[in-house]
Amino acid sequence: MIEMNKDKKYRQTLKYKLTQKRYAQSSKGKKNHAVAQRGQRQRRRKEALQALGGECVNCHIDDVRCLQFDHINGDGYKDVSYKVPLTKYIWIRDNSEEAKKKYQILCANCNWKKRYDNNEVGRKYD
Numbered sequence: 001m002i003e004m005n006k007d008k009k010y011r012q013t014l015k016y017k018l019t020q021k022r023y024a025q026s027s028k029g030k031k032n033h034a035v036a037q038r039g040q041r042q043r044r045r046k047e048a049l050q051a052l053g054g055e056c057v058n059c060h061i062d063d064v065r066c067l068q069f070d071h072i073n074g075d076g077y078k079d080v081s082y083k084v085p086l087t088k089y090i091w092i093r094d095n096s097e098e099a100k101k102k103y104q105i106l107c108a109n110c111n112w113k114k115r116y117d118n119n120e121v122g123r124k125y126d
């Protein structure tokens with residue numbers, strides 16, 4: 001307990017704060033931060049995929065590399081939640097019942113086919 005208090009006091013010193021700041025601004029610190037963020041993003045994405053079933057609703061492929069979140073009503077352009085990183089994934093994970101009404105999992109191929117069939121793409125491929 002005494003050790004912990006000592007540690008907490010040390011973390012409040014200017015010396016510690018400056019050391020932390022210098023590390024965060026160094027190339028090594030930035031790189032480690034980016035790696036940690038990527039790992040967190042991938043974990044959150046996997047959790048959200050699992051909450052929605054974890055496979056393409058059309059062809060049942062379950063490879064996370066090609067799965068995408070599809071807006072069931074095709075109104076993705078109205079969705080601004082992507083502007084704040086990870087909020088959508090966390091919301092889907094915590095509100096999976098409500099999220100199932102709004103999103104579904106499609107693989108990249110099925111998603112593009114759906115977009116084409118529903119005229120959601122700007123350019124027509126004919």
Ligand SMILES: [Zn+2]
Binds near residue numbers: 057058059061110
């Ligand atoms: Zn599919």
